[in-house]
Amino acid sequence: MSINAEEISALIKQQLSGYKDDLAVEETGVVTYVGDGVARAHGLDNALSGELLEFENGIYGMAQNLESNDVGIVVLGDCTHIREGATIKRTGKIMEVPVGEEMVGRTINSLGQPIDGKGDIKTESSRPIEKKAPGIMDRQSVSEPLQTGIKSIDALVPIGRGQRELIIGDRKTGKTSIAVDTILNQKDQDMICIYVAIGQKDSTVRSQVATLEKFGAMDYTIVLSAGPSEPAPLLYIAPYAGAAIGEYFMNQGKHVLIVYDDLTKQANAYRELSLILRRPPGREAYPGDIFYTHSRLLERAAKLSDKLGGGSMTALPIVETQAGDVSAYIPTNVISITDGQIFLNSDMFYSGTRPAIDAGTSVSRVGGDAQIKAMKQVAGTLRLDLASYHELQAFAQFGSDLDDATQAKLNRGARTEEVLKQPLHAPLPVEKQVLILFSLTHGYLDSIAVDDIHRYQTELFNFFDASHRDLLDTIVNTGKLPEGDALANAVDEFTKSFTPSKQEETQNN
Amino acid sequence: MLDKITFAKRYSKALYEVLEEQNQVESGLSELLSIKQVFDDNSSLSRVLTDVSFPEDKKESLIKPLIDNSDVEYVKNLLKVLLGSNKMDEFTLIVEEFEHSYNEKHKIVHADALSVVPLSDEQKQKLTDVFKARVGANEVILNNKVDQSLIGGVILKSSNVIFDGSVKTKINNIKKLLLS
Structure with a gap:
């Protein structure tokens, strides 16, 4: 494709239309110190704090300190080409991106x-x-x-x-x-x-x-x-x-x-x-x-x-x-x-x-x-549970005889910690977070071995994606837990069908 | 330690005030300028006078003709004080500051006019008159310098302001406009 001379001249004319033949008036100063990303300059009597200043070689600086004799300037760029005695101009603008x-x-x-x-x-x-x-x-x-x-x-x-x-x-x-x-x-x-x-x-x-x-x-x-x-x-x-x-x-x-x-x-x-x-x-x-x-x-x-x-x-x-x-x-x-x-x-x-x-x-x-409301409902007690677990954990290290209530609390706490673990770059949508926390706070995880929790979680999500997508959608759309026992029943159904790992079985025997 | 400018400003201010009281500002200024000329012509003088390894009595004998030549008592005193406090290298700065405050008081503006060819007297007069009106000064002292790189037009440099009417800058502006 070729452009003829007329088109080029029209283009240049258009670009030049913005040109004004004005007398350029510039307020300047002289650089007296330069180093470590900072310069000082004499002159620049009317410079404002934060104003953008231009060095001879087109590098910009920002006025930071206005003192009685000079102006402290931070150099926004490579300061190795700025010399003592170089002139610096005001631009009248402040730093923009x-x-x-x-x-x-x-x-x-x-x-x-x-x-x-x-x-x-x-x-x-x-x-x-x-x-x-x-x-x-x-x-x-x-x-x-x-x-x-x-x-x-x-x-x-x-x-x-x-x-x-x-x-x-x-x-x-x-x-x-x-x-x-x-x-x-x-x-x-x-x-x-x-x-x-x-x-x-x-x-x-x-x-x-x-x-x-x-x-x-x-x-x-x-x-x-x-x-x-x-x-x-x-x-x-x-x-x-x-x-x-x-x-x-x-x-x-x-x-x-x-x-x-x-x-x-x-x-x-x-x-x-x-x-x-x-x-x-x-x-x-x-x-x-x-x-x-x-x-x-x-x-x-x-x-x-x-x-x-x-x-x-x-x-x-x-x-x-x-x-x-x-x-x-x-x-x-x-x-x-x-x-x-x-x-x-x-x-x-x-x-x-x-x-x-x-x-x-x-x-x-x-x-x-x-x-969202559903999250508040399932996570409300989580912080307290965790706090009391950490407290009990310290005690439990001393003795082995623990009453059932304490043992239950310790079990719940260990599972809570396990549930809150999450691998890198694997964010979970909120409805699934609600789902696993629901299973936790309603005690469905208490019977699952700690080592199995991760697998339980993955399979639970797959199960819901396949069979109970409507329940998850309800959480997303209304922000609330589904009414009635639908969610509890579904989690219960899954928990019953969940097979613990073999390793766990041998340990339990 | 004070930086040099602050030091020079203080001394020049004090000297100016004291000379003003005595109505000796003009004669003092011409004294100072002529002594400054001596320092400018002999660039090693101020260095020698502040050199600690140089014997004090020789320093005094060096500066003595300058002091004796001076008619204004306070200028003499300034030289003695500076010599005594080993601050002789500040002298030129003090004189510059002194001149600065004198010019400010009397609205005298120094300006450098850069042009491609030397300006004629008539052109200078015209430029001076226009510039006088623009900055509101009583007197403009124009110093014409020749700079071939401007191509055409005139650049006026005065204290911190540059009035740029050169062809070179205009061409550069057009270049920027076309490239952007």
């Missing part, structure tokens, strides 16, 4: 540029990365459930759409896995998921993306990654950029799930910046506004009022602890900001209870309203 539907399914960096090698992202609009969170009148209380597909979370610490639930635990306790499994379970739930990886190894992010692709979750997910080799300012702004993209969808009345993995590393990046900018260090050398850094970020998660479209943004921030110490600075801060926390215990993780959710210390402060 492109937003739009086109981003879904892509992997981007903190500036919204694609890093997955799938070509340019052509978006129509952009949003400032720092934006004030919705106010009191713009919100409504959290009422719809966000199903994570993980039994122990949906039963014990339910999460609602618009909630902020912290995932906290030591390194290697499955924090990211919980977040990824939650994203996997949002398939066909009309959710947009944003996974913000802050300071995560590029190889890790790569394998997360591969997992998401394998389970078809990239169709509704955006991955935003600021790797450890990026300059600290990009790690610092990554969650705000993610939140800006999430807000775009929320304002369209959609439901958004955003995972910040993890805020400890963002706090470290911000600490680094602040120290180099010579801000006074506070506790653990974090700057004085580290609390505000996190609170203004997490406050942007919201359930919007119906007038604003009723969209929601659920935030799952992740915080890493050192040796289970939740009383360190960043964990206490974020615990107090969020509406509850999921605490992952490394001892439980290594003893095989996975996900290693510590039911005693995990809470959800708003999620109770966001649980």
Whole structure:
């Protein structure tokens, strides 16, 4: 196909129509210091805090400190080509990221540029990365459930759409896995998921993306990654950029799930910046506004009022602890900001209870309203049962003579723990969670050996899928347990037909 | 430790206030500028004067002609104070700051005009008048420099603001527009 000269000139004319022959007036400054992702510049008398500044070579910076003699600037990019004495210009804009539907399914960096090698992202609009969170009148209380597909979370610490639930635990306790499994379970739930990886190894992010692709979750997910080799300012702004993209969808009345993995590393990046900018260090050398850094970020998660479209943004921030110490600075801060926390215990993780959710210390402060009725009915006593089991377990180790009631409690507890175990990347729909918990709380599992519970569960689900699909559909559609004894009868029927493993039989003999 | 700019600002402010009281600002400024010229011409002078390994009495004898030549008492004192506190390398900065506050007070603006060919006196006068009105200054001191790379037009640089009317920038803007 050839384009003739006339068409080309018409095209050029059209593009040039936007050109205005104005005198370019620019306010400038001179760089006096550059290093460690931070620059200082003289001049720039009228620069505003947070304003975007442009260096000679096209790299951008953000004005952070406005002092009497100079301006402290964080460099958003490679600062090795900036020299002392270089000029720097004001742009009069604040930092923005492109937003739009086109981003879904892509992997981007903190500036919204694609890093997955799938070509340019052509978006129509952009949003400032720092934006004030919705106010009191713009919100409504959290009422719809966000199903994570993980039994122990949906039963014990339910999460609602618009909630902020912290995932906290030591390194290697499955924090990211919980977040990824939650994203996997949002398939066909009309959710947009944003996974913000802050300071995560590029190889890790790569394998997360591969997992998401394998389970078809990239169709509704955006991955935003600021790797450890990026300059600290990009790690610092990554969650705000993610939140800006999430807000775009929320304002369209959609439901958004955003995972910040993890805020400890963002706090470290911000600490680094602040120290180099010579801000006074506070506790653990974090700057004085580290609390505000996190609170203004997490406050942007919201359930919007119906007038604003009723969209929601659920935030799952992740915080890493050192040796289970939740009383360190960043964990206490974020615990107090969020509406509850999921605490992952490394001892439980290594003893095989996975996900290693510590039911005693995990809470959800708003999620109770966001649980479907059927789940409330079957999981109501679960937390108490578990607590008394752990208490009794400690006692039972001393003596062998236990009365029947105690023995029954211990048996139930062991089975509860077994039921709450769940393999990786195998989220369960809510009706099946209700089903297995129903069998547990109504005592159908008491006669099943602990080792058989996993098989029992699989076969129970198959049985219901084949013969009693209507009962499961009732739970999905009404949110309540089926009326009458239908469910109990069906579970009873299955339990009677269940054959224990051979091994168990020989043991019992 | 104070950074250099803050130090220079404090000293120049104090000197300015004291000279203003004595109505000696103008003569003081010309003194300071001529001494600064000496420092600028001999780039190693300020380094030698702050070098701890250089004997103190020789420093004094080096600076003595400068002090003796000066008519304004306070400028003499400034030199002595700086020498005594081993801060002689701050002198040029102090003078720059002093000039800055003088210019601000009298609304004098220094500007560099970059052009491809040297500007004629008439052109300079016209540019000065227009610029005066634009920034609201009483006086504009224009310094014409020749820069071949501009292709055409003029760039005016004044303190922190650049007024760019060069053909080079315009072509670059068109390039950006076409590429986007």
